[in-house]
Amino acid sequence: MNEPDYKPKILIIDDEQSVLNSLNRTLRHDFDVLLSLSGNAGLQILREQEISVILADQRMPNMTGVEFFQKAQTIQPDVERILITGNSDIEAVIDAINKGNIVYYVHKPWEPDALRIIVKRAADHYRLVQENRSLVSKLQQANKTLQNENTLYNQELQKHYQFDQIIGKSPAMEAVFNLMRKVIPTDATVLLQGETGTGKELVARAIHFNGPRKKKPFVTQNCAALPDTLLESTLFGHKKGAFTDAVANKKGLFELADGGTIFLDEVADMSPAMQQRLLRVLQEGEIQPLGSEKIKTVDVRVISATHHTLTDDVKTGNFREDLFYRLNVFPVTLPALHNRREDIPRLVHHFVKKSALRMGKNISTVSNESLARVVNMDFPGNIRELENIIERAVVLAEDNSVLSFRDDETPTSHILLPTDSTETTKLSDLTNNIEKQYIKKTLVSCKGNISKTAKVLGLSRAGLYKKMKRLDLVSG
Protein backbone atom coordinates (compact mmCIF):
# COMPACT_ATOMS: atom_id res chain seq x y z
CA MET A 1 0.00 0.00 0.00
CA ASN A 2 0.97 3.64 -0.32
CA GLU A 3 3.23 4.86 2.41
CA PRO A 4 3.21 8.61 3.11
CA ASP A 5 6.67 9.28 1.66
CA TYR A 6 6.32 6.73 -1.11
CA LYS A 7 7.23 8.14 -4.49
CA PRO A 8 6.58 6.16 -7.66
CA LYS A 9 9.74 5.55 -9.69
CA ILE A 10 9.69 7.00 -13.18
CA LEU A 11 12.20 6.87 -15.98
CA ILE A 12 12.74 9.70 -18.49
CA ILE A 13 14.64 9.16 -21.72
CA ASP A 14 15.69 11.96 -24.02
CA ASP A 15 18.88 12.56 -25.98
CA GLU A 16 18.99 16.20 -24.93
CA GLN A 17 20.33 16.90 -21.46
CA SER A 18 18.43 20.21 -21.24
CA VAL A 19 15.09 18.46 -21.86
CA LEU A 20 15.93 15.88 -19.21
CA ASN A 21 16.75 18.65 -16.74
CA SER A 22 13.56 20.47 -17.45
CA LEU A 23 11.36 17.39 -17.07
CA ASN A 24 13.23 16.48 -13.92
CA ARG A 25 12.43 19.86 -12.40
CA THR A 26 8.74 19.46 -13.24
CA LEU A 27 8.38 15.98 -11.80
CA ARG A 28 10.98 15.36 -9.08
CA HIS A 29 8.76 16.76 -6.35
CA ASP A 30 6.19 13.99 -6.81
CA PHE A 31 8.28 11.18 -8.24
CA ASP A 32 11.51 9.36 -7.80
CA VAL A 33 12.98 10.33 -11.18
CA LEU A 34 15.64 8.40 -13.12
CA LEU A 35 17.17 10.00 -16.22
CA SER A 36 18.71 8.44 -19.27
CA LEU A 37 20.25 9.95 -22.42
CA SER A 38 19.79 6.88 -24.61
CA GLY A 39 17.39 4.01 -25.20
CA ASN A 40 20.01 1.38 -24.44
CA ALA A 41 20.92 2.96 -21.10
CA GLY A 42 17.19 3.15 -20.34
CA LEU A 43 16.70 -0.55 -21.05
CA GLN A 44 19.55 -1.34 -18.68
CA ILE A 45 17.77 0.59 -15.92
CA LEU A 46 14.54 -1.32 -16.61
CA ARG A 47 16.38 -4.60 -16.16
CA GLU A 48 17.59 -3.51 -12.75
CA GLN A 49 14.71 -1.62 -11.15
CA GLU A 50 10.95 -1.67 -11.06
CA ILE A 51 9.61 1.40 -12.85
CA SER A 52 6.01 2.66 -12.78
CA VAL A 53 6.06 5.12 -15.67
CA ILE A 54 8.39 5.84 -18.57
CA LEU A 55 8.46 9.11 -20.49
CA ALA A 56 10.39 8.88 -23.75
CA ASP A 57 11.05 11.28 -26.56
CA GLN A 58 9.97 9.92 -29.94
CA ARG A 59 12.91 11.45 -31.75
CA MET A 60 16.20 10.00 -30.63
CA PRO A 61 19.21 9.05 -32.82
CA ASN A 62 19.56 5.29 -32.24
CA MET A 63 16.08 4.21 -31.17
CA THR A 64 12.73 6.00 -31.46
CA GLY A 65 10.55 6.33 -28.39
CA VAL A 66 8.04 3.81 -29.78
CA GLU A 67 10.82 1.30 -30.50
CA PHE A 68 12.08 1.82 -26.99
CA PHE A 69 8.62 1.07 -25.56
CA GLN A 70 8.36 -2.14 -27.57
CA LYS A 71 11.56 -3.36 -25.98
CA ALA A 72 10.63 -2.01 -22.55
CA GLN A 73 7.44 -4.07 -22.57
CA THR A 74 9.39 -7.29 -22.90
CA ILE A 75 11.23 -6.37 -19.70
CA GLN A 76 8.40 -4.84 -17.65
CA PRO A 77 5.05 -5.53 -19.36
CA ASP A 78 2.98 -3.41 -16.98
CA VAL A 79 5.07 -0.24 -17.14
CA GLU A 80 3.01 2.83 -18.12
CA ARG A 81 4.37 4.43 -21.30
CA ILE A 82 4.12 8.15 -22.14
CA LEU A 83 5.50 9.40 -25.44
CA ILE A 84 6.76 12.95 -25.89
CA THR A 85 6.11 14.08 -29.41
CA GLY A 86 6.41 16.96 -31.79
CA ASN A 87 3.96 17.93 -34.56
CA SER A 88 5.55 15.83 -37.25
CA ASP A 89 5.34 12.61 -35.20
CA ILE A 90 1.56 12.29 -35.34
CA GLU A 91 1.47 9.24 -37.66
CA ALA A 92 3.91 7.33 -35.51
CA VAL A 93 1.84 8.20 -32.44
CA ILE A 94 -1.41 6.96 -33.95
CA ASP A 95 0.25 3.73 -35.01
CA ALA A 96 1.80 3.28 -31.57
CA ILE A 97 -1.51 3.89 -29.80
CA ASN A 98 -3.28 1.43 -32.06
CA LYS A 99 -0.69 -1.23 -31.37
CA GLY A 100 -0.90 -0.60 -27.67
CA ASN A 101 2.71 0.45 -27.37
CA ILE A 102 1.99 3.72 -25.62
CA VAL A 103 -0.64 4.70 -23.13
CA TYR A 104 -0.42 8.49 -23.25
CA TYR A 105 1.35 11.03 -25.36
CA VAL A 106 2.47 14.52 -24.46
CA HIS A 107 2.84 17.21 -27.01
CA LYS A 108 5.84 19.48 -27.04
CA PRO A 109 5.97 22.02 -25.52
CA TRP A 110 4.24 20.64 -22.43
CA GLU A 111 2.38 22.44 -19.76
CA PRO A 112 4.13 21.45 -16.42
CA ASP A 113 0.94 21.14 -14.36
CA ALA A 114 -0.83 19.10 -17.02
CA LEU A 115 2.20 16.84 -17.35
CA ARG A 116 2.32 16.21 -13.61
CA ILE A 117 -1.32 15.17 -13.65
CA ILE A 118 -0.82 12.82 -16.58
CA VAL A 119 2.20 11.17 -14.99
CA LYS A 120 0.38 10.89 -11.67
CA ARG A 121 -2.58 9.22 -13.29
CA ALA A 122 -0.29 6.80 -15.06
CA ALA A 123 1.54 6.01 -11.81
CA ASP A 124 -1.79 5.43 -10.03
CA HIS A 125 -2.91 3.13 -12.79
CA TYR A 126 0.32 1.19 -12.53
CA ARG A 127 -0.14 0.80 -8.77
CA LEU A 128 -3.74 -0.41 -9.16
CA VAL A 129 -2.72 -2.99 -11.74
CA GLN A 130 -0.01 -4.26 -9.39
CA GLU A 131 -2.35 -4.37 -6.39
CA ASN A 132 -4.96 -6.14 -8.43
CA ARG A 133 -2.40 -8.66 -9.62
CA SER A 134 -1.25 -9.33 -6.09
CA LEU A 135 -4.84 -9.72 -4.87
CA VAL A 136 -5.62 -12.12 -7.67
CA SER A 137 -2.54 -14.15 -6.89
CA LYS A 138 -3.39 -14.16 -3.18
CA LEU A 139 -6.90 -15.27 -4.05
CA GLN A 140 -5.56 -18.00 -6.29
CA GLN A 141 -3.24 -19.09 -3.51
CA ALA A 142 -6.11 -19.10 -1.00
CA ASN A 143 -8.24 -21.06 -3.43
CA LYS A 144 -5.50 -23.57 -3.90
CA THR A 145 -5.07 -23.94 -0.14
CA LEU A 146 -8.81 -24.37 0.22
CA GLN A 147 -8.83 -26.98 -2.51
CA ASN A 148 -6.00 -28.82 -0.81
CA GLU A 149 -7.79 -28.64 2.51
CA ASN A 150 -10.94 -29.87 0.84
CA THR A 151 -9.14 -32.79 -0.70
CA LEU A 152 -7.56 -33.55 2.64
CA TYR A 153 -10.93 -33.27 4.33
CA ASN A 154 -12.51 -35.58 1.79
CA GLN A 155 -9.67 -38.00 2.18
CA GLU A 156 -10.19 -37.82 5.95
CA LEU A 157 -13.89 -38.41 5.44
CA GLN A 158 -13.20 -41.31 3.16
CA LYS A 159 -10.65 -42.66 5.58
CA HIS A 160 -13.16 -42.36 8.34
CA TYR A 161 -15.51 -44.69 6.56
CA GLN A 162 -12.94 -47.07 5.29
CA PHE A 163 -13.10 -50.59 6.45
CA ASP A 164 -10.03 -50.26 8.60
CA GLN A 165 -11.99 -47.94 10.87
CA ILE A 166 -14.35 -50.80 11.62
CA ILE A 167 -12.34 -52.85 14.05
CA GLY A 168 -12.79 -56.60 14.26
CA LYS A 169 -10.92 -59.76 13.37
CA SER A 170 -13.29 -62.18 15.05
CA PRO A 171 -15.12 -64.69 12.84
CA ALA A 172 -18.37 -62.88 13.64
CA MET A 173 -16.97 -59.59 12.29
CA GLU A 174 -15.28 -61.28 9.32
CA ALA A 175 -18.71 -62.56 8.37
CA VAL A 176 -20.05 -59.01 8.54
CA PHE A 177 -17.21 -57.70 6.37
CA ASN A 178 -17.88 -60.39 3.79
CA LEU A 179 -21.53 -59.44 3.60
CA MET A 180 -20.61 -55.77 3.32
CA ARG A 181 -18.22 -56.43 0.44
CA LYS A 182 -20.99 -58.25 -1.39
CA VAL A 183 -23.63 -55.60 -0.92
CA ILE A 184 -21.55 -52.44 -1.34
CA PRO A 185 -21.40 -52.43 -5.16
CA THR A 186 -25.16 -53.06 -5.45
CA ASP A 187 -28.24 -50.92 -4.87
CA ALA A 188 -29.81 -53.50 -2.59
CA THR A 189 -31.81 -52.39 0.42
CA VAL A 190 -29.94 -53.32 3.58
CA LEU A 191 -31.36 -54.06 7.02
CA LEU A 192 -28.88 -53.73 9.86
CA GLN A 193 -29.79 -55.42 13.11
CA GLY A 194 -27.90 -55.68 16.35
CA GLU A 195 -27.97 -54.47 19.92
CA THR A 196 -27.45 -50.84 20.73
CA GLY A 197 -23.90 -49.62 20.16
CA THR A 198 -22.79 -52.50 17.94
CA GLY A 199 -21.87 -50.27 15.01
CA LYS A 200 -24.99 -50.25 12.84
CA GLU A 201 -24.61 -46.62 11.82
CA LEU A 202 -20.88 -47.02 11.26
CA VAL A 203 -21.56 -49.92 8.90
CA ALA A 204 -24.34 -48.02 7.12
CA ARG A 205 -21.93 -45.15 6.43
CA ALA A 206 -19.21 -47.52 5.27
CA ILE A 207 -21.63 -49.13 2.83
CA HIS A 208 -22.57 -45.76 1.37
CA PHE A 209 -19.11 -44.16 1.32
CA ASN A 210 -17.44 -47.15 -0.25
CA GLY A 211 -20.09 -47.75 -2.86
CA PRO A 212 -20.97 -46.21 -6.24
CA ARG A 213 -23.18 -43.58 -4.57
CA LYS A 214 -20.41 -42.13 -2.40
CA LYS A 215 -20.34 -38.78 -4.20
CA LYS A 216 -24.10 -38.35 -3.60
CA PRO A 217 -25.75 -37.50 -0.27
CA PHE A 218 -25.98 -39.80 2.70
CA VAL A 219 -28.87 -38.63 4.87
CA THR A 220 -30.04 -40.14 8.11
CA GLN A 221 -33.25 -40.02 10.06
CA ASN A 222 -34.01 -41.50 13.44
CA CYS A 223 -37.57 -42.76 13.01
CA ALA A 224 -38.16 -42.96 16.76
CA ALA A 225 -37.38 -39.30 17.30
CA LEU A 226 -40.38 -37.60 15.71
CA PRO A 227 -44.17 -37.74 15.90
CA ASP A 228 -45.92 -38.99 12.75
CA THR A 229 -46.71 -35.80 10.87
CA LEU A 230 -43.27 -34.38 11.44
CA LEU A 231 -41.58 -37.62 10.47
CA GLU A 232 -43.69 -37.84 7.35
CA SER A 233 -42.90 -34.30 6.31
CA THR A 234 -39.22 -34.78 7.16
CA LEU A 235 -38.99 -37.87 4.99
CA PHE A 236 -41.28 -36.93 2.13
CA GLY A 237 -41.54 -33.15 2.31
CA HIS A 238 -44.59 -30.93 2.48
CA LYS A 239 -46.39 -28.21 0.64
CA LYS A 240 -46.88 -24.83 2.21
CA GLY A 241 -50.04 -24.94 4.33
CA ALA A 242 -50.16 -28.76 4.56
CA PHE A 243 -50.33 -28.37 8.34
CA THR A 244 -50.21 -25.54 10.85
CA ASP A 245 -46.45 -25.05 10.92
CA ALA A 246 -45.91 -25.63 7.22
CA VAL A 247 -45.15 -22.01 6.36
CA ALA A 248 -43.24 -22.85 3.17
CA ASN A 249 -42.69 -25.72 0.79
CA LYS A 250 -40.08 -28.11 2.10
CA LYS A 251 -38.18 -30.91 0.40
CA GLY A 252 -38.11 -34.23 2.18
CA LEU A 253 -35.03 -36.32 2.90
CA PHE A 254 -35.94 -38.83 0.20
CA GLU A 255 -35.75 -36.02 -2.34
CA LEU A 256 -32.58 -34.57 -0.84
CA ALA A 257 -30.96 -38.01 -0.92
CA ASP A 258 -31.75 -38.48 -4.62
CA GLY A 259 -28.97 -40.53 -6.18
CA GLY A 260 -27.59 -41.29 -2.73
CA THR A 261 -28.57 -43.22 0.36
CA ILE A 262 -31.07 -42.70 3.14
CA PHE A 263 -30.37 -44.29 6.51
CA LEU A 264 -33.56 -44.99 8.45
CA ASP A 265 -32.48 -45.58 12.02
CA GLU A 266 -34.71 -47.21 14.66
CA VAL A 267 -37.04 -48.23 11.87
CA ALA A 268 -38.96 -50.62 14.15
CA ASP A 269 -40.25 -47.69 16.17
CA MET A 270 -42.41 -46.28 13.39
CA SER A 271 -46.13 -46.14 13.95
CA PRO A 272 -48.36 -48.42 11.87
CA ALA A 273 -49.51 -45.43 9.80
CA MET A 274 -45.93 -44.42 9.01
CA GLN A 275 -45.04 -48.02 8.22
CA GLN A 276 -47.77 -48.03 5.65
CA ARG A 277 -46.59 -44.77 4.07
CA LEU A 278 -43.01 -45.95 3.90
CA LEU A 279 -44.13 -49.22 2.35
CA ARG A 280 -45.90 -47.34 -0.42
CA VAL A 281 -42.83 -45.25 -1.17
CA LEU A 282 -40.62 -48.31 -1.31
CA GLN A 283 -43.07 -50.16 -3.53
CA GLU A 284 -43.62 -47.32 -5.97
CA GLY A 285 -40.23 -45.60 -5.85
CA GLU A 286 -42.23 -42.37 -5.68
CA ILE A 287 -42.87 -39.81 -3.03
CA GLN A 288 -45.76 -37.45 -2.52
CA PRO A 289 -45.03 -34.47 -0.27
CA LEU A 290 -47.68 -33.84 2.38
CA GLY A 291 -50.50 -31.71 1.01
CA SER A 292 -49.20 -31.96 -2.53
CA GLU A 293 -50.85 -33.45 -5.59
CA LYS A 294 -47.54 -33.93 -7.31
CA ILE A 295 -45.75 -37.24 -7.27
CA LYS A 296 -41.99 -37.32 -7.60
CA THR A 297 -39.78 -40.19 -8.63
CA VAL A 298 -36.64 -40.64 -6.58
CA ASP A 299 -33.63 -42.90 -6.84
CA VAL A 300 -32.55 -43.61 -3.28
CA ARG A 301 -30.81 -46.54 -1.69
CA VAL A 302 -32.39 -47.45 1.63
CA ILE A 303 -30.43 -48.75 4.57
CA SER A 304 -32.42 -49.25 7.73
CA ALA A 305 -31.43 -50.24 11.22
CA THR A 306 -32.99 -51.37 14.44
CA HIS A 307 -31.89 -52.84 17.74
CA HIS A 308 -35.10 -54.89 17.79
CA THR A 309 -35.28 -58.39 16.38
CA LEU A 310 -37.63 -57.41 13.63
CA THR A 311 -39.04 -60.90 13.06
CA ASP A 312 -40.28 -60.80 16.69
CA ASP A 313 -42.01 -57.50 16.03
CA VAL A 314 -43.61 -59.01 12.93
CA LYS A 315 -44.84 -61.97 15.02
CA THR A 316 -46.36 -59.72 17.66
CA GLY A 317 -48.00 -57.62 14.96
CA ASN A 318 -45.99 -54.50 15.79
CA PHE A 319 -44.29 -54.42 12.43
CA ARG A 320 -45.88 -54.97 9.03
CA GLU A 321 -44.71 -58.15 7.43
CA ASP A 322 -44.80 -56.69 3.90
CA LEU A 323 -42.60 -53.77 5.00
CA PHE A 324 -40.27 -56.20 6.72
CA TYR A 325 -39.72 -58.04 3.44
CA ARG A 326 -39.09 -54.75 1.62
CA LEU A 327 -36.43 -53.72 4.13
CA ASN A 328 -34.93 -57.11 4.73
CA VAL A 329 -33.63 -57.63 1.18
CA PHE A 330 -30.08 -57.91 2.45
CA PRO A 331 -29.91 -58.44 6.20
CA VAL A 332 -26.72 -57.92 8.18
CA THR A 333 -26.67 -58.63 11.89
CA LEU A 334 -23.95 -57.08 13.99
CA PRO A 335 -22.63 -59.24 16.81
CA ALA A 336 -22.86 -58.07 20.40
CA LEU A 337 -19.49 -57.29 21.92
CA HIS A 338 -19.68 -60.14 24.43
CA ASN A 339 -19.89 -62.51 21.48
CA ARG A 340 -16.59 -61.32 20.16
CA ARG A 341 -14.45 -60.63 23.18
CA GLU A 342 -11.32 -61.45 21.20
CA ASP A 343 -11.80 -58.08 19.45
CA ILE A 344 -11.79 -56.11 22.70
CA PRO A 345 -8.02 -55.52 23.02
CA ARG A 346 -7.89 -54.29 19.44
CA LEU A 347 -10.88 -52.02 20.02
CA VAL A 348 -9.31 -50.67 23.22
CA HIS A 349 -6.13 -49.73 21.38
CA HIS A 350 -8.11 -48.19 18.56
CA PHE A 351 -10.12 -45.99 20.92
CA VAL A 352 -7.07 -45.08 23.02
CA LYS A 353 -5.32 -43.90 19.88
CA LYS A 354 -8.39 -42.03 18.66
CA SER A 355 -9.09 -40.30 21.99
CA ALA A 356 -5.44 -39.50 22.68
CA LEU A 357 -5.08 -37.94 19.25
CA ARG A 358 -8.17 -35.85 19.75
CA MET A 359 -7.06 -34.66 23.16
CA GLY A 360 -3.45 -34.14 22.12
CA LYS A 361 -2.15 -36.62 24.65
CA ASN A 362 0.64 -39.05 24.13
CA ILE A 363 -0.80 -42.33 25.37
CA SER A 364 -0.17 -45.48 23.44
CA THR A 365 -0.27 -48.29 25.94
CA VAL A 366 -2.78 -49.71 28.37
CA SER A 367 -1.79 -51.59 31.52
CA ASN A 368 -2.21 -55.36 31.20
CA GLU A 369 -4.28 -55.40 34.32
CA SER A 370 -6.72 -52.87 32.91
CA LEU A 371 -6.92 -54.67 29.60
CA ALA A 372 -7.70 -57.95 31.36
CA ARG A 373 -10.40 -56.22 33.37
CA VAL A 374 -12.00 -54.67 30.30
CA VAL A 375 -11.93 -57.92 28.34
CA ASN A 376 -13.99 -59.59 31.06
CA MET A 377 -16.54 -56.84 31.53
CA ASP A 378 -20.14 -56.94 30.44
CA PHE A 379 -21.05 -54.44 27.83
CA PRO A 380 -24.79 -53.91 27.61
CA GLY A 381 -24.00 -50.76 25.63
CA ASN A 382 -21.52 -52.68 23.45
CA ILE A 383 -18.86 -50.75 21.56
CA ARG A 384 -20.29 -47.36 22.37
CA GLU A 385 -19.96 -48.16 26.05
CA LEU A 386 -16.41 -49.39 25.62
CA GLU A 387 -15.57 -46.25 23.65
CA ASN A 388 -17.00 -44.07 26.43
CA ILE A 389 -15.00 -45.87 29.10
CA ILE A 390 -11.77 -45.44 27.18
CA GLU A 391 -12.48 -41.83 26.39
CA ARG A 392 -13.10 -41.06 30.03
CA ALA A 393 -9.91 -42.87 31.07
CA VAL A 394 -7.91 -40.90 28.49
CA VAL A 395 -9.39 -37.63 29.78
CA LEU A 396 -8.25 -38.49 33.28
CA ALA A 397 -4.85 -39.89 32.30
CA GLU A 398 -1.61 -37.94 32.59
CA ASP A 399 0.19 -37.21 29.35
CA ASN A 400 2.84 -39.83 28.51
CA SER A 401 1.37 -42.34 30.95
CA VAL A 402 0.29 -45.94 30.61
CA LEU A 403 -3.49 -46.01 30.61
CA SER A 404 -5.22 -47.81 33.44
CA PHE A 405 -8.75 -47.85 34.83
CA ARG A 406 -9.91 -47.96 38.36
CA ASP A 407 -12.99 -49.93 39.28
CA ASP A 408 -15.19 -46.88 39.40
CA GLU A 409 -14.28 -46.03 35.83
CA THR A 410 -15.90 -49.16 34.48
CA PRO A 411 -19.37 -48.08 35.35
CA THR A 412 -21.77 -50.79 34.42
CA SER A 413 -20.00 -53.83 35.80
CA HIS A 414 -19.11 -52.94 39.32
CA ILE A 415 -22.09 -52.55 41.52
CA LEU A 416 -21.33 -52.16 45.19
CA LEU A 417 -23.50 -54.23 47.41
CA PRO A 418 -23.83 -53.00 51.00
CA THR A 419 -21.41 -55.12 53.02
CA ASP A 420 -23.30 -54.68 56.26
CA SER A 421 -26.68 -55.86 55.05
CA THR A 422 -28.71 -55.95 58.22
CA GLU A 423 -32.10 -57.56 58.62
CA THR A 424 -33.69 -54.14 58.47
CA THR A 425 -32.60 -53.58 54.85
CA LYS A 426 -35.66 -54.13 52.77
CA LEU A 427 -35.17 -55.77 49.40
CA SER A 428 -36.79 -52.80 47.70
CA ASP A 429 -34.27 -50.42 49.30
CA LEU A 430 -31.47 -52.63 48.19
CA THR A 431 -32.63 -52.80 44.59
CA ASN A 432 -33.36 -49.08 44.60
CA ASN A 433 -29.88 -48.47 45.83
CA ILE A 434 -28.36 -50.68 43.17
CA GLU A 435 -30.49 -49.12 40.47
CA LYS A 436 -29.47 -45.68 41.63
CA GLN A 437 -25.75 -46.46 41.55
CA TYR A 438 -26.07 -48.16 38.23
CA ILE A 439 -27.91 -45.25 36.64
CA LYS A 440 -25.54 -42.68 38.12
CA LYS A 441 -22.48 -44.46 36.84
CA THR A 442 -23.95 -44.98 33.42
CA LEU A 443 -24.94 -41.34 33.30
CA VAL A 444 -21.34 -40.38 34.04
CA SER A 445 -19.99 -42.67 31.36
CA CYS A 446 -22.50 -41.24 28.90
CA LYS A 447 -21.53 -37.72 29.89
CA GLY A 448 -24.98 -36.95 31.22
CA ASN A 449 -26.68 -37.75 27.91
CA ILE A 450 -30.07 -39.16 28.91
CA SER A 451 -30.88 -40.78 25.57
CA LYS A 452 -27.55 -42.56 25.45
CA THR A 453 -27.89 -43.66 29.06
CA ALA A 454 -31.36 -45.00 28.39
CA LYS A 455 -30.03 -46.97 25.45
CA VAL A 456 -27.18 -48.44 27.44
CA LEU A 457 -29.60 -49.42 30.19
CA GLY A 458 -32.12 -50.87 27.78
CA LEU A 459 -34.82 -48.38 28.76
CA SER A 460 -36.85 -45.88 26.81
CA ARG A 461 -35.92 -42.28 27.44
CA ALA A 462 -39.23 -41.68 29.18
CA GLY A 463 -38.81 -44.86 31.20
CA LEU A 464 -35.40 -43.79 32.42
CA TYR A 465 -36.68 -40.36 33.31
CA LYS A 466 -39.53 -41.84 35.32
CA LYS A 467 -37.13 -44.10 37.15
CA MET A 468 -34.75 -41.23 37.88
CA LYS A 469 -37.63 -39.24 39.33
CA ARG A 470 -38.68 -42.11 41.53
CA LEU A 471 -35.12 -42.57 42.75
CA ASP A 472 -34.73 -38.87 43.46
CA LEU A 473 -32.07 -38.47 40.82
CA VAL A 474 -33.86 -35.53 39.26
CA SER A 475 -35.78 -32.77 40.85
CA GLY A 476 -39.32 -31.89 39.87
Ligand SMILES: Nc1ncnc2c1ncn2[C@@H]1O[C@H](COP(=O)(O)OP(=O)(O)OP(=O)(O)O)[C@@H](O)[C@H]1O
Ligand atom coordinates in the same frame (compact mmCIF):
# COMPACT_ATOMS: atom_id res chain seq x y z
N1 LIG B 1 -16.36 -52.28 14.90
C1 LIG B 1 -16.16 -51.04 15.35
N2 LIG B 1 -14.93 -50.51 15.34
C2 LIG B 1 -14.71 -49.27 15.80
N3 LIG B 1 -15.64 -48.49 16.30
C3 LIG B 1 -16.90 -48.95 16.35
C4 LIG B 1 -17.22 -50.25 15.87
N4 LIG B 1 -18.54 -50.43 16.04
C5 LIG B 1 -19.02 -49.32 16.61
N5 LIG B 1 -18.04 -48.43 16.79
C6 LIG B 1 -18.20 -47.11 17.42
O1 LIG B 1 -19.11 -47.26 18.49
C7 LIG B 1 -20.03 -46.18 18.54
C8 LIG B 1 -21.43 -46.69 18.37
O2 LIG B 1 -21.62 -47.18 17.05
P1 LIG B 1 -22.95 -46.90 16.22
O3 LIG B 1 -23.48 -45.56 16.52
O4 LIG B 1 -22.68 -47.26 14.83
O5 LIG B 1 -23.88 -47.99 16.91
P2 LIG B 1 -25.39 -48.35 16.62
O6 LIG B 1 -25.44 -49.83 16.42
O7 LIG B 1 -25.92 -47.50 15.56
O8 LIG B 1 -26.06 -48.03 18.02
P3 LIG B 1 -27.60 -47.62 18.34
O9 LIG B 1 -28.45 -48.81 18.09
O10 LIG B 1 -27.52 -47.29 19.78
O11 LIG B 1 -27.90 -46.48 17.48
C9 LIG B 1 -19.61 -45.23 17.45
O12 LIG B 1 -18.79 -44.23 17.97
C10 LIG B 1 -18.84 -46.10 16.49
O13 LIG B 1 -17.88 -45.37 15.79
Ligand SMILES: [Mg+2]
Ligand atom coordinates in the same frame (compact mmCIF):
# COMPACT_ATOMS: atom_id res chain seq x y z
MG1 LIG C 1 -27.35 -45.93 15.73
